[in-house]
Amino acid sequence: MAAISSHPxxxxxxxxxxxxxxxxxxxxxxGWVGRLLSFGYKGRIYxxxxxxKKVNGLKAFPNIKNVPEKIDYAILNIPAHLTPxxxxxxxxxxVKFVHCFTAGFSETGTSxxxxxxxxxxxxxxxxxxxxLGPNCMGIYCPASRMTFDADFPKKTGxxxxxxxxxxxxxxxxxLARDTDVYFSKVISYxxxxxxxxxxxxxxxxxxxxxxVVACYIEGSRQLARLTAAVKKCxxxxxxxxxxxxxxxxxxxAVAFHTASPVGSKxxxxxxxxxxxxxxxxxxxxxxxxxxxxxxxxxxxGRRVALVGRGxxxxxxxxxxxxxxxxxxxxxxNATRKRLGQIISEAGVSTRNPVETMAGMNGAADFxxxxxxxxxxxxxxxxxxxxxxxxIYGGRHTDLTPEVKDAAYALCAVADSLKKPLxxxxxxxxxxxATGEALIIRKxxxxxxxxxxxxxxxxxxxxxxxxxxxxxxxxN
Amino acid sequence: MAAISSHPxxxxxxxxxxxxxxxxxxxxxxGWVGRLLSFGYKGRIYxxxxxxKKVNGLKAFPNIKNVPEKIDYAILNIPAHLTPxxxxxxxxxxVKFVHCFTAGFSETGTSxxxxxxxxxxxxxxxxxxxxLGPNCMGIYCPASRMTFDADFPKKTGxxxxxxxxxxxxxxxxxLARDTDVYFSKVISYxxxxxxxxxxxxxxxxxxxxxxVVACYIEGSRQLARLTAAVKKCxxxxxxxxxxxxxxxxxxxAVAFHTASPVGSKxxxxxxxxxxxxxxxxxxxxxxxxxxxxxxxxxxxGRRVALVGRGxxxxxxxxxxxxxxxxxxxxxxNATRKRLGQIISEAGVSTRNPVETMAGMNGAADFxxxxxxxxxxxxxxxxxxxxxxxxIYGGRHTDLTPEVKDAAYALCAVADSLKKPLxxxxxxxxxxxATGEALIIRKxxxxxxxxxxxxxxxxxxxxxxxxxxxxxxxxN
Numbered sequence: 001m002a003a004i005s006s007h008p009x010x011x012x013x014x015x016x017x018x019x020x021x022x023x024x025x026x027x028x029x030x031g032w033v034g035r036l037l038s039f040g041y042k043g044r045i046y047x048x049x050x051x052x053k054k055v056n057g058l059k060a061f062p063n064i065k066n067v068p069e070k071i072d073y074a075i076l077n078i079p080a081h082l083t084p085x086x087x088x089x090x091x092x093x094x095v096k097f098v099h100c101f102t103a104g105f106s107e108t109g110t111s112x113x114x115x116x117x118x119x120x121x122x123x124x125x126x127x128x129x130x131x132l133g134p135n136c137m138g139i140y141c142p143a144s145r146m147t148f149d150a151d152f153p154k155k156t157g158x159x160x161x162x163x164x165x166x167x168x169x170x171x172x173x174x175l176a177r178d179t180d181v182y183f184s185k186v187i188s189y190x191x192x193x194x195x196x197x198x199x200x201x202x203x204x205x206x207x208x209x210x211x212v213v214a215c216y217i218e219g220s221r222q223l224a225r226l227t228a229a230v231k232k233c234x235x236x237x238x239x240x241x242x243x244x245x246x247x248x249x250x251x252x253a254v255a256f257h258t259a260s261p262v263g264s265k266x267x268x269x270x271x272x273x274x275x276x277x278x279x280x281x282x283x284x285x286x287x288x289x290x291x292x293x294x295x296x297x298x299x300x301g302r303r304v305a306l307v308g309r310g311x312x313x314x315x316x317x318x319x320x321x322x323x324x325x326x327x328x329x330x331x332x333n334a335t336r337k338r339l340g341q342i343i344s345e346a347g348v349s350t351r352n353p354v355e356t357m358a359g360m361n362g363a364a365d366f367x368x369x370x371x372x373x374x375x376x377x378x379x380x381x382x383x384x385x386x387x388x389x390x391i392y393g394g395r396h397t398d399l400t401p402e403v404k405d406a407a408y409a410l411c412a413v414a415d416s417l418k419k420p421l422x423x424x425x426x427x428x429x430x431x432x433a434t435g436e437a438l439i440i441r442k443x444x445x446x447x448x449x450x451x452x453x454x455x456x457x458x459x460x461x462x463x464x465x466x467x468x469x470x471x472x473x474x475n
Numbered sequence: 476m477a478a479i480s481s482h483p484x485x486x487x488x489x490x491x492x493x494x495x496x497x498x499x500x501x502x503x504x505x506g507w508v509g510r511l512l513s514f515g516y517k518g519r520i521y522x523x524x525x526x527x528k529k530v531n532g533l534k535a536f537p538n539i540k541n542v543p544e545k546i547d548y549a550i551l552n553i554p555a556h557l558t559p560x561x562x563x564x565x566x567x568x569x570v571k572f573v574h575c576f577t578a579g580f581s582e583t584g585t586s587x588x589x590x591x592x593x594x595x596x597x598x599x600x601x602x603x604x605x606x607l608g609p610n611c612m613g614i615y616c617p618a619s620r621m622t623f624d625a626d627f628p629k630k631t632g633x634x635x636x637x638x639x640x641x642x643x644x645x646x647x648x649x650l651a652r653d654t655d656v657y658f659s660k661v662i663s664y665x666x667x668x669x670x671x672x673x674x675x676x677x678x679x680x681x682x683x684x685x686x687v688v689a690c691y692i693e694g695s696r697q698l699a700r701l702t703a704a705v706k707k708c709x710x711x712x713x714x715x716x717x718x719x720x721x722x723x724x725x726x727x728a729v730a731f732h733t734a735s736p737v738g739s740k741x742x743x744x745x746x747x748x749x750x751x752x753x754x755x756x757x758x759x760x761x762x763x764x765x766x767x768x769x770x771x772x773x774x775x776g777r778r779v780a781l782v783g784r785g786x787x788x789x790x791x792x793x794x795x796x797x798x799x800x801x802x803x804x805x806x807x808n809a810t811r812k813r814l815g816q817i818i819s820e821a822g823v824s825t826r827n828p829v830e831t832m833a834g835m836n837g838a839a840d841f842x843x844x845x846x847x848x849x850x851x852x853x854x855x856x857x858x859x860x861x862x863x864x865x866i867y868g869g870r871h872t873d874l875t876p877e878v879k880d881a882a883y884a885l886c887a888v889a890d891s892l893k894k895p896l897x898x899x900x901x902x903x904x905x906x907x908a909t910g911e912a913l914i915i916r917k918x919x920x921x922x923x924x925x926x927x928x929x930x931x932x933x934x935x936x937x938x939x940x941x942x943x944x945x946x947x948x949x950n
Contacts, residue, residue, distance in 0.1 A: 163787070167787055174905060175904070247798065248797060253792075257787065281791075311642040314728045315640070315725050318727065319756070353728055388646065390645075390649045391646050429916065430653050
């Protein structure tokens with residue numbers, strides 16, 4: 001059940017009515033009206049189109065001013081040059097929130113488009129309209145069934161994403177869904193000429209439905225306010241920030257994406273220093289950090305017990321962990337002795353990394369008998385299990401039953417472990433291995449175990465989250 | 476057809492007969508005899524087991540000395556304490572090459588096991604046996620149908636892999652196969668008490684079947700000789716080296732894997748400086764670099780034209796490329812003008828990154844009409860196409876037909892391009908997206924286009940290979 005607060009931005013996520021200005025006459029399920037309908041938006045939808053009587057079965061109106069009821073939220077889906085008049089019409093109708101989906105403003109680089117954008121900003125400012133965009137996808141809020149993609153999950157979750165990019169918002173929603181992680185609110189806010197990241201961060205700080213906040217930010221006209229808003233948020237919950245355009249290349253790309261003032265590298269270094277936000281470099285990393293924050297119990301230290309098929313895999317994993325600021329100390333003698341009683345194969349290590357025995361059957365057996373031993377080791381703080389399906393028995397074999405057994409064995413033992421448990425699941429790219437990996441991942445993530453696509457991504461996310469717990473302000 | 480040279484190591488890859496000492500009486504397809512049989516080994520196989528009459532349908536002998544024919548190659552699959560006598564028996568029989576699969580030597584850390592290993596080394600040295608191992612998987616050579624995994628591809632290819640780890644050898648063979656890359660020879664050489672990496676590198680330098688050499692090395696007793704051998708090899712063909720145990724963590728892990736003298740970080744820094752070998756940190760990176768060397772025509776410079784679904788994806792990709800030492804300059808005005816004639820959507824960038832139009836259909840169309848324009852741009856050297864299936868239309872939709880069309884469009888235009896072309900294919904992890912990605916990858920790699928799992932891995936591999944072409948010694 002979504003919490004409805006008295007915050008002035010609350011209503012943008014729970015409008016009782018939405019007008020789609022420029023609802024396409026021939027739109028099927030893919031237009032704005034169609035996707036709200038098929039996603040089950042709970043309020044009333046009013047298509048606006050002077051040339052249509054109906055859109056997707058709903059009565060259409062020639063102008064938003066002709067709609068007989070109050071409109072809480074309007075979506076502008078019309079050519080850029082028509083947006084100022086449409087915004088004035090929204091103001092006349094008393095619409096508080098307007099999402100300008102239309103692109104073709106300052107990001108085109110032309111002075112004409114920049115002037116048009118400035119006009120939009122002035123109208124919004126003068127008429128007290130909170131304008132989202134232009135050049136953005138708007139809001140996804142599963143609780144109220146608002147969405148910009150009808151294929152998004154209807155399930156709610158504890159994560160909010162404030163994204164200057166619509167495509168990255170889509171990417172993160174799907175990446176997260178694939179690990180059984182869902183969202184409270186996602187905001188794609190584009191050129192940010194009125195509503196900007198700080199507005200949403202200030203709101204999210206107090207949003208009871210949100211436990212973790214992620215941001216993709218290309219730049220902000222209000223960096224000082226953003227810094228303060230992130231700090232405010234961080235007193236209550238973790239904030240991850242992917243800053244796009246930190247390099248020369250990236251800065252150039254921002255110019256014609258959202259035309260945001262990207263700021264200097266120094267100013268953003270300061271932002272991260274001052275706020276303590278968790279920095280990320282790719283959307284995959286954002287998803288990994290979210291999983292870590294939600295699922296990995298805070299580790300007591302950086303010392304990792306590596307468990308998995310051994311040999312070179314263990315050596316390379318140990319190198320990767322160290323590069324991510326984690327340690328792989330030897331187990332205590334007591335642990336090694338107890339592991340030695342379980343492991344009898346020659347050439348199988350009882351130190352750290354410790355090897356599970358051959359095949360997925362050996363892995364399942366080790367999870368049940370070996371992990372409780374590793375859990376009691378005094379020299380390590382975190383258990384990282386490596387599952388390398390690609391090397392188990394080659395790829396002509398169907399390992400599904402063994403793979404499932406191993407995953408369920410891991411789940412069975414997970415609850416009794418005191419140390420935080422994480423899984424690095426790497427599969428190469430063969431159809432069979434990939435399919436088996438998806439099965440394992442589903443079983444493990446449903447059981448609340450964080451699963452990463454490899455030791456590189458696991459150690460990177462875990463290393464950053466440990467640093468955050470040590471220095472961050474929200475715990 | 477495999478080239479047979481007069482090099483003294485040639486025969487190890489083409490033995491006319493193999494004895495399996497310690498062939499398990501009850502082995503099914505998974506034992507050494509079974510896997511050679513099922514892989515179609517072209518020579519004669521002699522199981523040796525004093526307690527068996529037959530193994531897998533083949534007559535067994537109580538001792539290798541009882542085999543009535545000449546043995547070129549013996550595999551020792553017996554308890555460690557029995558290996559010295561078995562090696563003496565091999566010597567008595569005149570066997571030139573022995574692969575000691577058995578583990579439980581210096582990597583256990585006990586002085587008894589170390590003494591046993593020293594004894595093996597002495598016997599091999601005294602009797603002129605070239606000993607592979609102990610504690611290793613041995614040789615995979617598809618041309619002669621030798622293998623340590625019956626599921627390995629039978630197809631030959633231009634890559635050799637010299638690996639101190641058997642599991643990493645398995646991993647690379649499968650990773651490579653998933654991108655349609657195959658091997659001339661793979662050697663898993665373990666504790667390296669007799670045959671060591673330099674032996675194989677000296678051989679591979681002149682091996683006509685090998686165009687690219689990759690190595691996974693944990694350490695060597697002969698670093699100076701290894702340096703010379705890699706240099707010799709690099710005069711003829713590229714060499715990639717993943718050094719396991721470059722960090723404190725990794726060094727610890729090596730000790731109980733192959734117990735190799737890992738060497739100091741400085742000595743390995745010098746190794747890379749002196750040789751010019753291409754350094755890699757993970758097996759995935761090794762596979763990426765192999766693909767780059769085999770498939771990406773040498774670029775004239777580091778300036779990348781990024782093509783793909785735009786917005787934040789382009790910004791993040793630009794940042795990632797810069798971190799990997801690549802540049803994303805703006806296209807020339809002429810290019811932008813011509814792209815503008817193709818792209819009419821508002822908010823779609825004609826600069827660099829350039830956006831393909833919405834959906835996979837838009838992508839296919841842009842590949843056909845836009846890539847020839849990008850190809851003629853004077854400001855860029857490489858074309859990197861980003862395919863982000865995960866954000867195309869959500870994951871309830873089956874995009875297989877569109878995905879195939881886009882892949883075939885890319886193949887159709889690829890041959891006519893003068894600039895080197897690479898594809899970053901990222902899919903999140905949803906079953907549908909994953910399946911579609913595998914289809915695209917298969918089509919593209921069959922057409923000889925290098926495909927990477929994302930911009931991060933693509934730019935890292937391409938950046939390293941460009942550095943190699945600029946400074947390396949083999950072109």
